[in-house]
Amino acid sequence: MEYAGWVPPRGYDRVVFRGDPSIVDGKAPEFLAFWTKGGRVLAGMNVNVWDVQDQIQALVRTGYAGGTVDLDRLADPSVPLESLVE
16 A cells, blocks of 8 residues: 555545445555545545556645646546546
């Protein structure tokens, strides 16, 4: 598990999941989670998904700079994370 960004309690309006955070048939979950406010990514976490921390950090930097993302696309695992950073 890796985490990037920071969000105070109640400092977000939605957590967007990419993948399934559930344990299924005893298998560890594999997912990303993004804390967002007004379409801006303020923090992100990857759990059992590797080599995505650079993209997550880019989304967080974009969010803190005021950039927004389409949250439906953010949740869609078929959309490359790097395509969401403007």
